[in-house]
Amino acid sequence: VTFDPSVISYEDLLDWFWRLHDPTTLNRQGADVGTQYRSVIFFHSPEQERIARASRDTLAQRGHYPDPIVTEIQAASKLVVGPDYHQDYYRANRSQGYCQMVIAPKLRKLGLQD
Template identity: 45%
Template sequence: MEGNNLEVAVLAGGCFWCTEAVFQRLEGVDKVISGYTGGTVKNPAYREITTGTTGHAEAIEIIYNPEIISYKELLNIFFATHDPTSLNRQGNDQGTQYRSAIFYTNNEQKQLAEQVIEELTANNVFEDAIVTEVTELDTFYNAEEYHQDYYNQNSRQSYCEFVINPKLNKLSIIFQDKIKKENLK
């Protein structure tokens, strides 16, 4: 993939192991990095994040080629693969670190995020109101190395089987045309 055309999207949709696994499988996505953003502590560590006191969300930085997959397509996949109506929670993962958030890097991303939320709301896609925050990206901190590429290295772990596999199955059904050929079953 050409490095010149790449852009960055930062999303938080619960546990970063889940969101990383989803977005790694998409055509046009060059790299996904798990990390933390949206908080007040500089250089936070996982043990601090899990207390819910730093203000950070577990998030992913997606490096992608907009000529292959658009920011709006990334947002549509984001909303389809987590619960954007659940405040500070995804499944059994609870706390502000698991909130649903879009951290935009420019005004175009902000406008697209707000537009997608408006469209989903107008079309009654979700029974409850969308609580996803749309916030300007400040600093993104990479998570510790053992969190990177987690699902691909630990797919047989019970959390992966019970929480991540259903998301990947949904992805393969709804967005089959967006999945990298090597990830099709």
């Protein structure tokens, strides 16, 4: 995924981020467990860090979640690109069980094309 601020603002990107996953589970998303599934926001500038922290703090203050938000906020470092078969996984594998059971319901919930 490449972030392009001419397509979506950083604030809107964070809004989607919070809506698409559970930020209260440490090193876990659904049935997937491990540090690779931790909730984390990477920033590239002090302004992005400020916006990310404010976004997290606002969400926490609203009391939307019964458990504390555990999302980390870290400076971006070198990105290691995953193998090709991980890229655009849903688009290439819509009929796979994981896509049908996990991704498709999230897209429907958000009113996005499935």
